[in-house]
Amino acid sequence: MTEGRAIGDGAPPRPQDTAPERMAWDSRQRRFITIYLPLWCFIFILLFPFYWMTVTAFKPNAELMDFKNHNPFWITSPTLAHINHLLFNTAYPSWFVTTMGVAVGATFLSLFASTLAAYAIQRLRFRGSQYVGLAIYLAYLVPPSILFIPLATMVVELGLFDTPLALILVYPTFLVPFCTWLLIGYFKSIPFELEECALIDGATRLQILWRITLPLAVPGLISAGIFSFTLSWNEFIYALAFIQSSEKKTVPVAILTELVTGDVYQWGALMAGSLLGSLPVAIVYSFFVDYYVASLTGAVKE
Amino acid sequence: MMDTTPATIAAAPSRWAPVRREQTWIGWLLDCKPFLIVMCLLPAVGLLGVFLTYPLGLGIWLAFTDATIGRRGIWVGLENFEYLFGDPIFWNAVFFSVFYTGIATIGKFALGLWLALLLNNHMPFKSFIRAIILVPWIVPTVLSAIAFWWIYDPQFSIISYVFVDVLGWRTTNIDFIATAWPARWSLIAANIWRGIPFVAISLLAGLQTIPPSLYEAAMLDGATAWQRFRYITVPMIMPILAIVMTFSIIFTFTDFQLVYAITRGGPVNSTHLLATLAFQRGIPGGQLGEGATIAVSMIPFLVFATLFSSFALARRKWQQGESND
Numbered sequence: 288m289t290e291g292r293a294i295g296d297g298a299p300p301r302p303q304d305t306a307p308e309r310m311a312w313d314s315r316q317r318r319f320i321t322i323y324l325p326l327w328c329f330i331f332i333l334l335f336p337f338y339w340m341t342v343t344a345f346k347p348n349a350e351l352m353d354f355k356n357h358n359p360f361w362i363t364s365p366t367l368a369h370i371n372h373l374l375f376n377t378a379y380p381s382w383f384v385t386t387m388g389v390a391v392g393a394t395f396l397s398l399f400a401s402t403l404a405a406y407a408i409q410r411l412r413f414r415g416s417q418y419v420g421l422a423i424y425l426a427y428l429v430p431p432s433i434l435f436i437p438l439a440t441m442v443v444e445l446g447l448f449d450t451p452l453a454l455i456l457v458y459p460t461f462l463v464p465f466c467t468w469l470l471i472g473y474f475k476s477i478p479f480e481l482e483e484c485a486l487i488d489g490a491t492r493l494q495i496l497w498r499i500t501l502p503l504a505v506p507g508l509i510s511a512g513i514f515s516f517t518l519s520w521n522e523f524i525y526a527l528a529f530i531q532s533s534e535k536k537t538v539p540v541a542i543l544t545e546l547v548t549g550d551v552y553q554w555g556a557l558m559a560g561s562l563l564g565s566l567p568v569a570i571v572y573s574f575f576v577d578y579y580v581a582s583l584t585g586a587v588k589e
Numbered sequence: 590m591m592d593t594t595p596a597t598i599a600a601a602p603s604r605w606a607p608v609r610r611e612q613t614w615i616g617w618l619l620d621c622k623p624f625l626i627v628m629c630l631l632p633a634v635g636l637l638g639v640f641l642t643y644p645l646g647l648g649i650w651l652a653f654t655d656a657t658i659g660r661r662g663i664w665v666g667l668e669n670f671e672y673l674f675g676d677p678i679f680w681n682a683v684f685f686s687v688f689y690t691g692i693a694t695i696g697k698f699a700l701g702l703w704l705a706l707l708l709n710n711h712m713p714f715k716s717f718i719r720a721i722i723l724v725p726w727i728v729p730t731v732l733s734a735i736a737f738w739w740i741y742d743p744q745f746s747i748i749s750y751v752f753v754d755v756l757g758w759r760t761t762n763i764d765f766i767a768t769a770w771p772a773r774w775s776l777i778a779a780n781i782w783r784g785i786p787f788v789a790i791s792l793l794a795g796l797q798t799i800p801p802s803l804y805e806a807a808m809l810d811g812a813t814a815w816q817r818f819r820y821i822t823v824p825m826i827m828p829i830l831a832i833v834m835t836f837s838i839i840f841t842f843t844d845f846q847l848v849y850a851i852t853r854g855g856p857v858n859s860t861h862l863l864a865t866l867a868f869q870r871g872i873p874g875g876q877l878g879e880g881a882t883i884a885v886s887m888i889p890f891l892v893f894a895t896l897f898s899s900f901a902l903a904r905r906k907w908q909q910g911e912s913n914d
Contacts (some may be wrong), residue, residue: 326707329700330718333725333785336736339747343739354750400632407629411622419630426637428835428895429645432843432864433884436871437644437651443658460641463633492625521729523846524864528872539731543850554739561732572727576720579727583790 337565343558344369351555369559377545378534379560386537387567389451389526390519393458397515398508401463405470406496410482420471427464434460435528442529449531457529458519465518466511469582473507474500510582513575520568538564649888651881658875669882679883682861686887689777689862690842696781697837698830701788706822708789709796719790726786734850737779741765741851766852769859776860779847788833795829796822831897838894843887863887 343351345365350357357363373379407413408420438457439448447453477500485495501508526537533545542560546553572579618624652669656662673679708719725733740747742765749762766772799822807817845864848854854861854869861869863883871880 322707322710322712325703326712326718329704329707329785330721332782333722336733336740336782337724337728339740340732340736352745354745354754359747359750396636400636403629403631404633407626411626411629413622413626419634423633423637425895426641428839428891429641430839430843430891432845432867433648433887433891434641434644436867436877436881436884437648438640439872440651440656440877441640441644441647456636457640459636463636467633492622517727521731523729523731523849524868527849528868539729543731543735554742554745557735558739561735564732565728568727568729569724572724573720576716576723579723580719580790580794583723583787583794 340558340561340565343554344562346555348555369553369555370563372556373559373563377556378541379538379563381534382536382538382541383563383567385451385535386520386539389454389458389537390516392451392455393462393519394512394515396455397459397462397466398512400459401466401470401511402501402504402508404463405467405474406500408467409471409474410479410496410500411492420467423464423467427461427468429460431461431522431524435524438525439528448529449535451530451535453529454519454522454526454537457525458522462515462518466515469511469514470504470507473504477503506578506581509575510578513571513578514582516571517568517579648881649885651878652885654878656877656881658872658877662878665878669879670886673879673882673886678858678861679866681858682863682866682883683886685773685860686842686862688773689780689844690838693777693780693784693841694834694838696777697784697788697841698834700781701785702792704785704789705792705796708793719793723786723790725783726790730783730846731850733783734779734847737775737782737847738766738851741775743767766856768856772852772856772860776848776851779851780841780844783847784837784841788837791829791833792826795826799825835894835897839891842890842894 654662867880867883
């Protein structure tokens with residue numbers, strides 16, 4: 288977020304942030320060809336599928352299937368028919384509510400568990416705390432692809448098959464390791480002296496956690512929270528395996544399995560669904576970009 | 590209890606006694622460190638134990654049984670493995686998983702590193718550019734995969750349109766996912782597209798930790814741009830590169846969503862990854878034992894990738910010359 292400042296702290300003010308290359312051989316043209324041209328190509332390729340998704344979602348079917356008479360890159364007569372179909376002829380609202388509930392539930396459960404765990408590992412230093420931290424890190428490396436079959440049998444035996452509760456309980460398996468690891472990093476950055484002061488003043492450990500450490504770790508909690516929300520919203524394989532009835536599906540699963548009917552794909556509706564399914568995450572993202580970058584890089588750096 | 594105005598400090602000795610008297614057994618328990626540690630670790634360790642460690646073991650056990658949906662299996666020894674080792678579809682999935690991981694990882698890291706180096710330059714709207722570059726990684730993978738499915742449509746592909754009608758380089762539409770090899774390359778391209786942002790932003794974080802003074806010193810000594818990259822940038826981002834690569838390899842090898850959304854393993858099972866094959870045999874096919882066997886056969890690969898990571902971490906400590914606490 289603050290590249291220039293991070294480097295230049297304490298140094299006399301000088302143009303730190305100019306790359307060394309500029310000194311030797313910078314010319315406008317060369318800079319354009321080596322930096323801006325490739326960068327624009329990257330941005331174009333990375334964003335084109337979303338542009339295409341949006342354009343398709345608002346195109347009438349006639350235009351969608353006729354590239355000869357209409358320029359496919361643009362919409363001549365935009366329509367809300369696909370979005371209308373999605374909102375009123377399918378169970379989209381109930382998918383949305385389910386996904387929101389699952390994502391929020393799983394996020395709070397994971398945040399609760401991982402805050403306590405991170406506090407115990409980082410602050411209540413005990414013999415073997417490093418190994419607990421390492422074990423939680425290793426848990427992050429266990430991918431859902433090898434767990435979904437045994438988990439499916441467990442979910443059936445616990446009587447949770449086809450209930451969103453199963454997802455709320457299972458999602459922490461990949462959220463808790465990530466959040467714990469992130470929060471350990473944040474707790475590490477909070478001066479231990481603050482807690483010692485509180486101990487001397489007679490606060491109990493839980494009071495210290497609640498009144499001192501947590502308020503200072505709010506940025507970390509926000510990072511972990513929005514990240515968990517995003518990961519839960521995007522999760523696919525567990526939701527595909529554990530949920531069967533149409534109206535209880537989560538948005539990503541439902542759009543793939545419920546909107547693909549027959550041999551003729553309803554591309555307009557599919558793209559409208561993809562667009563609407565991406566929007567909540569995109570909106571959260573646009574408000575908390577810096578937290579995302581911080582948590583992404585923080586988790587990797589730790 | 591925690592305000593520290595002079596008055597309360599002066600009055601402190603007289604306030605200690607009542608505080609002590611409040612210590613009931615709950616208060617004592619909450620100040621007892623071992624109890625507190627157990628209570629704090631219990632939710633996380635409990636969740637991970639019940640829904641991660643236990644299923645991992647259960648999965649390995651299921652791999653040696655003939656369980657199907659609705660029926661607890663009985664131990665059949667290595668029968669599942671013997672059956673799978675004679676199954677060309679399984680070997681094809683192993684081949685494609687390795688191929689997919691290898692090519693996609695190379696592509697992601699080459700392009701991601703390039704993008705990170707581009708972003709490391711000073712330019713206007715830098716944080717905005719960084720924000721929009723992360724979008725493919727934020728959006729649900731399945732939904733962007735559906736967009737790719739539409740881009741790869743045999744009849745109405747926009748890429749075919751550009752090549753056939755706009756540029757006139759081809760006379761027929763490009764075959765993206767109708768036959769085996771084009772489908773494999775199309776999936777790899779989609780995976781690279783999906784992976785570039787994560788790699789680029791992580792490596793950018795690594796690049797930003799390199800002190801500019803190193804480059805300045807090298808410039809004074811007459812190092813060329815390539816030498817500066819080779820002898821400063823690469824060694825300095827190696828630790829972070831190793832970790833990001835481990836994650837990337839693990840999650841590419843066990844990828845499920847892209848293939849399931851775009852080809853579902855078709856045409857004729859040519860693009861099955863181990864994860865999609867395990868799903869197909871295990872959940873819709875009902876052969877839980879066989880599906881678990883396929884899933885378990887991914888474990889040796891994951892162990893290898895994890896060891897690679899711990900090796901890289903150890904090397905990082907050695908480079909810094911002290912513990913990296």
